[in-house]
Amino acid sequence: MRSAVLAATVDVLTEQGLAGTTVGAVARAAGVHETSVYRRWGTRENLILEALTEQLDAAMPVPDTGYVRDDLATYFGALARLLATAQGEALLRLSVERDDTLPDRRLPYWTERLERGAVMVRRGVERGELAPDTDPGLVIEAVSGALFTRALISGAPLDEHLATRLVDLTLTGALPRTPAGP
Amino acid sequence: MRSAVLAATVDVLTEQGLAGTTVGAVARAAGVHETSVYRRWGTRENLILEALTEQLDAAMPVPDTGYVRDDLATYFGALARLLATAQGEALLRLSVERDDTLPDRRLPYWTERLERGAVMVRRGVERGELAPDTDPGLVIEAVSGALFTRALISGAPLDEHLATRLVDLTLTGALPRTPAGP
Structure with missing residues (x-):
């Protein structure tokens, strides 16, 4: 059932x-x-x-290509596509609605989604692709926040190219300054 | 009146x-x-x-210290504080509400706000603090999007320290690789 x-x-x-x-x-x-x-x-x-979470998590597997930039570009490209669908839009709207039942679930829900994404950044840190003091959650928030904001607030267009540009902007900041970091 | x-x-x-x-x-x-x-x-x-726009724009003057990092940290620190107030919350909620009158105004409204912030990044590019191909709007979206998302969606705490960390993550990515960029 x-x-x-x-x-x-x-x-x-x-x-x-x-x-x-x-x-x-x-x-x-x-x-x-x-x-x-x-x-x-x-x-x-x-x-x-619960219905949307299952569907969206299934539509957004966490990639593991061995390269953090490719992983993030794939993952957030999928998010940009999903946010442009009726289900993605519904999930976002539901997440901003407040009623007596939701406040308890919003933070854990989004914390878990954030944590899924942070795994990709953490792997990049472990491989030495990113600076050792990189905050994985912050990278995910910077990229996803801009996508969510376009979908919810500004109404500006969402596409995979935007996701890639955000990943590049954020990652270049997260890259170690010297080829062999400490 | x-x-x-x-x-x-x-x-x-x-x-x-x-x-x-x-x-x-x-x-x-x-x-x-x-x-x-x-x-x-x-x-x-x-x-x-209109009421909130006037108030928030007055509460968020665009700084011009001569240093892009200081300008952005001040500006987004103020945004983080404002989003935690009743007025900031109301402005965001109103921006995500959809009715027959709002779709026309949301995009111009937020485009104008984004443009206000982009001025600081553009000055940093002109001073040579940032790479010449920096996309000013993208920098603003990455930082503000994460703040909006905490306020609207995840419910995670907002503070000035978060704003500074986001500015640093995004800016370090926008800094030229070599001291004298092309």
Whole structure:
């Protein structure tokens, strides 16, 4: 039942948008009782967050090419593409909505996503591609923050080229000054 | 009348939050007729955006110390402080809200704010502090995007130290590789 409901949630979101994604609509699409959905997920927000998280994490595997620049360009290129889709937009909107159920989940949710990305930077530090005092989370925040801001606030266009330029700007700063760092 | 209404808007926002900032509440606080406010600003959103823009631009003068790093650290330190206030929070929330009146104003609004910040980077390029091919807007987006994202999405803490660390990460990337760049 879990995967059927989560898949139905993504379908309804894609077709109806965030406002149309009610527990009732999802239950009908999945062929289950509304009460079963509430019993398992508690709130509409929890349901949507879990459905989108699964989908987006699956669409954004963390690459491991052996080169930090390639890993980050691939990863954030995928993020830029996703943020331009109805699901990406819904995930962002849901993340900025505040209600009684969400404040508890936003920070852990985004901390976990940030940590997924930071693994790529950490590997680059271990390989000596980046300065030893690089803050992995800060690199991820600088690149992803600019992408999120375009999607949510400014409405400026999002594309993979932008992601690559942000990675290059941020990474060049993170590169060791001398070829063989301390 | 204009400045009285804008000042009243900021007062009501600070006391009542975004949801409580209706045209009626602002008109009462300013001692003017509600219809006068609608005649001049058209919508509640336009009124709030104009009031916050004036206040935030006044609170965030663009520094010109002669050093790009100091300019940016001061400017974004002020942004980090502002985003932690009720007005900064309201401006961000209003910027992500979508209704029939806002899409027209969001992009020009944020483009203008971005351009204000880019001036500091451009001066750094002219002084030879930064590489000649530096993209001024991209530097501003990388730093501000991470701050906006903490305020809006992750809920992680915002402070001036974070702003300085982001400036340093991004700038070091923008610095010329050789002391005398091409």
